[in-house]
Amino acid sequence: MSLDKAHLEYPHRSYGMDHDRYRWSQLSERKSIQWPNNNKLALWVNVPLQFFPLDQKGVPFKVPGGMTMPYPDLRHFTLRDYGNRVGIYRLLNAFDKYQVTPTFAMNSALAKRNPYLLNVIKERSNEILGHGIHMDALHYGGQDISQERQQVKESLSTLRELSGQAITGWLSPVRSESENTPELLAENGIEYFCDWVNDDMPYQFHTQQGNLTAMPLSNELDDAFILMNNQHSEQSYVEQLCDACDFLLNEAESQGGRILALNIHPWMLGQPHRIAKLEQVLEYVTSQGVWSASASDILSIYKQQNNITK
Amino acid sequence: MKSDPGFYDYWPYHNRPKIKWPNGKKLAFWVAPNIEYYELNPPKNPNRAAWPQATPAVAGYSIRDYGNRVGHDRQMKLLDKYGIRGSISLSTALCDHHPEIISACKERNWEFFSHGIYNTRYTYGMSEMQERDMIKDAMETIYKHTGQKCAGYLAPALSHSELTLDLFAEVGTELFGNDGGFYTCDLFHDDQPTPIHLRSGKQFVSIPYSLEMNDTIAFVVNKMEPRRYGQILKDNFDRLYQEGEASGTIMCIPTHNYQVACPHRMKAYEAALDYITSHEDVWVTTGREIAEYFREHYYQAAINDIAEKQTSIQGAQ
Numbered sequence: 001m002s003l004d005k006a007h008l009e010y011p012h013r014s015y016g017m018d019h020d021r022y023r024w025s026q027l028s029e030r031k032s033i034q035w036p037n038n039n040k041l042a043l044w045v046n047v048p049l050q051f052f053p054l055d056q057k058g059v060p061f062k063v064p065g066g067m068t069m070p071y072p073d074l075r076h077f078t079l080r081d082y083g084n085r086v087g088i089y090r091l092l093n094a095f096d097k098y099q100v101t102p103t104f105a106m107n108s109a110l111a112k113r114n115p116y117l118l119n120v121i122k123e124r125s126n127e128i129l130g131h132g133i134h135m136d137a138l139h140y141g142g143q144d145i146s147q148e149r150q151q152v153k154e155s156l157s158t159l160r161e162l163s164g165q166a167i168t169g170w171l172s173p174v175r176s177e178s179e180n181t182p183e184l185l186a187e188n189g190i191e192y193f194c195d196w197v198n199d200d201m202p203y204q205f206h207t208q209q210g211n212l213t214a215m216p217l218s219n220e221l222d223d224a225f226i227l228m229n230n231q232h233s234e235q236s237y238v239e240q241l242c243d244a245c246d247f248l249l250n251e252a253e254s255q256g257g258r259i260l261a262l263n264i265h266p267w268m269l270g271q272p273h274r275i276a277k278l279e280q281v282l283e284y285v286t287s288q289g290v291w292s293a294s295a296s297d298i299l300s301i302y303k304q305q306n307n308i309t310k
Numbered sequence: 311m312k313s314d315p316g317f318y319d320y321w322p323y324h325n326r327p328k329i330k331w332p333n334g335k336k337l338a339f340w341v342a343p344n345i346e347y348y349e350l351n352p353p354k355n356p357n358r359a360a361w362p363q364a365t366p367a368v369a370g371y372s373i374r375d376y377g378n379r380v381g382h383d384r385q386m387k388l389l390d391k392y393g394i395r396g397s398i399s400l401s402t403a404l405c406d407h408h409p410e411i412i413s414a415c416k417e418r419n420w421e422f423f424s425h426g427i428y429n430t431r432y433t434y435g436m437s438e439m440q441e442r443d444m445i446k447d448a449m450e451t452i453y454k455h456t457g458q459k460c461a462g463y464l465a466p467a468l469s470h471s472e473l474t475l476d477l478f479a480e481v482g483t484e485l486f487g488n489d490g491g492f493y494t495c496d497l498f499h500d501d502q503p504t505p506i507h508l509r510s511g512k513q514f515v516s517i518p519y520s521l522e523m524n525d526t527i528a529f530v531v532n533k534m535e536p537r538r539y540g541q542i543l544k545d546n547f548d549r550l551y552q553e554g555e556a557s558g559t560i561m562c563i564p565t566h567n568y569q570v571a572c573p574h575r576m577k578a579y580e581a582a583l584d585y586i587t588s589h590e591d592v593w594v595t596t597g598r599e600i601a602e603y604f605r606e607h608y609y610q611a612a613i614n615d616i617a618e619k620q621t622s623i624q625g626a627q
Contacts, residue, residue: 002437003437007355007431013403013427014406015407018347019350026379026382026410029410060363060364140363141363176363176368177366177368178366179366198372198375199376199379200573219369220373220574221573221574229533230529230533231533233535236536236537239536239537243573244573246577247573247574248573251384
């Protein structure tokens with residue numbers, strides 16, 4: 001019994017990362033960032049607006065949050081749809097009450113299906129991010145590049161046309177990528193993406209088509225991760241967000257501006273028994289003196305202060 | 311395959327020879343940050359996949375990288391604040407990838423012990439010689455980069471063979487004599503050190519490392535809420551501290567910078583460290599120092615007591 005000799009060879013065992021996507025750098029060693037008006041913390045609230053098709057193909061895997069029952073899985077289809085009909089309007093009221101500036105990562109299929117909702121977002125002038133075609137059109141390792149290129153192009157052109165926005169940000173459905181995703185995003189006019197969760201601040205991500213900025217959108221603080229994946233209580237969700245806020249504010253005292261990033265789903269926090277928990281979080285966080293901003297506004301400060309021109 | 315690994319004899323947790331830690335302390339407390347490197351695209355081990363999906367496993371890889379980029383410095387500052395020296399369970403390739411982290415820990419006189427080369431290279435399927443080579447490479451790497459004679463082992467990703475402990479001890483002897491390769495964190499059968507049977511007969515001990523207090527087990531496997539984790543740390547401490555009156559106990563908190571050093575978990579973790587270190591009879595130490603102290607003062611007494619308890623049963627039969 002033995003393993004192939006490749007298992008005892010270490011071709012990437014050298015300084016930095018084991019790939020060339022980004023430079024190795026510890027957050028604590030970086031130049032500090034100053035947010036507008038001396039705020040220590042930028043608050044970025046992103047809301048995915050998603051379509052989970054009833055006829056889910058599940059290629060190459062069943063999307064978490066998607067259909068799990070034999071066809072037709074009406075329970076999951078309608079429960080997700082609930083978010084776009086009901087939950088989202090509760091979220092919007094909460095944002096307005098606490099003067100929070102959200103961003104929306106929108107599946108292009110949803111923009112087509114729900115022009116009324118898209119129009120509500122447009123009228124608020126909030127930033128929209130690309131979020132793929134729908135939740136069953138995944139980007140994944142080993143995917144055919146021409147198929148994926150078509151997905152990226154179609155989702156972005158649809159969303160740009162229907163929203164009238166430039167769409168420079170991207171969040172892959174369930175953050176799943178192929179080896180080519182970053183290149184395909186860069187060649188289609190995307191400037192920043194939020195799939196990688198290895199930092200609490202933006203950093204430069206290399207592609208053959210030039211750099212993207214990786215924007216930190218915590219998965220650990222994602223509502224569905226905490227409530228659905230981890231099965232934590234609603235009260236614990238509030239505690240975790242408030243503890244994170246306290247911690248980042250304190251770290252910002254000595255290390256410069258930090259970002260508290262909330263990714264929240266209308267089908268999760270938009271439920272009647274949960275919306276008050278979001279309101280509690282926003283009440284607490286906004287009372288600490290934070291800069292509520294869109295991803296693009298945060299990005300432009302980061303680029304300005306790091307002399308990144310593109 | 312064996313029905314029992316045969317590392318130790320049954321040794322009941324009562325009427326054991328009384329352990330007193332240095333200066334009469336009741337509980338030896340150590341924190342073991344796992345500082346790991348996971349490869350984005352490792353060779354595929356036939357017995358265990360490194361990632362649940364085809365490369366790139368963005369979610370899994372990137373949160374682990376977060377531990378090194380963001381989390382390490384946070385936990386290090388926190389341990390500084392409470393006067394705790396970490397005992398690092400190290401993916402030794404990190405010496406090459408991220409020497410800044412190694413330097414910072416070395417400056418603080420932290421302990422480095424082996425956790426293999428990469429946490430994406432598993433022991434499963436290796437020949438005895440391959441495993442020996444991997445173990446030796448890791449111990450030599452620690453020595454080369456830190457000057458430390460590696461004393462302890464936690465197999466990479468807790469992947470073992472039947473010979474893992476034997477090989478670790480033997481390579482330790484080959485490289486460093488009795489100063490290297492003398493304790494393991496791989497076994498979870500006790501709250502006090504245990505002498506381990508090895509084919510070489512080397513004086514070798516198991517030091518309690520605690521899977522139950524391990525943050526990744528708590529947060530990822532058991533999906534525990536951060537404040538509840540803080541509470542179980544305190545509860546675990548309270549009972550071990552109380553029992554340490556009768557005979558010295560050990561509490562270990564094994565951590566990962568990509569888990570406990572996330573912003574929403576630091577507060578509860580800090581509260582637990584504050585609570586534990588505020589007690590007078592706590593020896594805040596490292597894995598190596600516990601193993602050395604036990605070997606020097608109690609190893610033989612333990613061997614004798616175990617033998618006596620085995621004999622007394624045989625006598626009664």
